Amino acid sequence: MPIYELRTYTLHTGKLGEAVELYKTIGWPALQKHPEKLVGYFTGDVGAMNKIIHIWKFDDDADRRAFWAGVFSDDEFMKFAGKFRPLVLTQENQLMLNAPWGPTP
Numbered sequence: 001m002p003i004y005e006l007r008t009y010t011l012h013t014g015k016l017g018e019a020v021e022l023y024k025t026i027g028w029p030a031l032q033k034h035p036e037k038l039v040g041y042f043t044g045d046v047g048a049m050n051k052i053i054h055i056w057k058f059d060d061d062a063d064r065r066a067f068w069a070g071v072f073s074d075d076e077f078m079k080f081a082g083k084f085r086p087l088v089l090t091q092e093n094q095l096m097l098n099a100p101w102g103p104t105p
Contacts, residue, residue, distance in 0.1 A: 004039065004105070005056045005064060006094040015087040016043065016050050022084050023052070030077035037067055039105050050089075057105060061095075 011019050020043065031038070037056050044051030058064040071077050098104050 001060070002098060003058050003060060003064060004096045004098070005058065006092075006096060007054050007056070008092045008094075009052045009088050010090045010092075011050045011052065011087050012089050013050055016052075019052060019084060019087050022080060022087075026076070026080040027084065030074055030080055031071070033074070034067060034071065055105075064095075 009019075023041075037058060039055040039057050042053040044053065056064075056067070058067060072081075
């Protein structure tokens with residue numbers, strides 16, 4: 001059964017523009033090596049200010065752990081992470097299962 005990982009980064013106030021620029025120029029080029037796992041990236045608007053949210057789909061927890069191990073061993077991604085992390089106030093990761101009704105992403 002697939003699992004979904006919801007990652008939410010709450011940024012320091014006023015840092016969303018800088019974070020978006022980092023993702024566009026460094027982060028996304030490193031992450032797009034693995035597009036088959038990504039469901040989508042989102043930025044917060046009403047009620048979710050200063051947030052970057054992304055959802056990933058994995059076959060199982062072993063697939064998830066292998067994916068992130070590969071990402072964190074990528075020098076280009078780690079260059080991005082070193083610049084992005086100081087902008088982050090909090091990070092939340094949630095693992096979810098698809099409900100047994102409705103559409104499946």
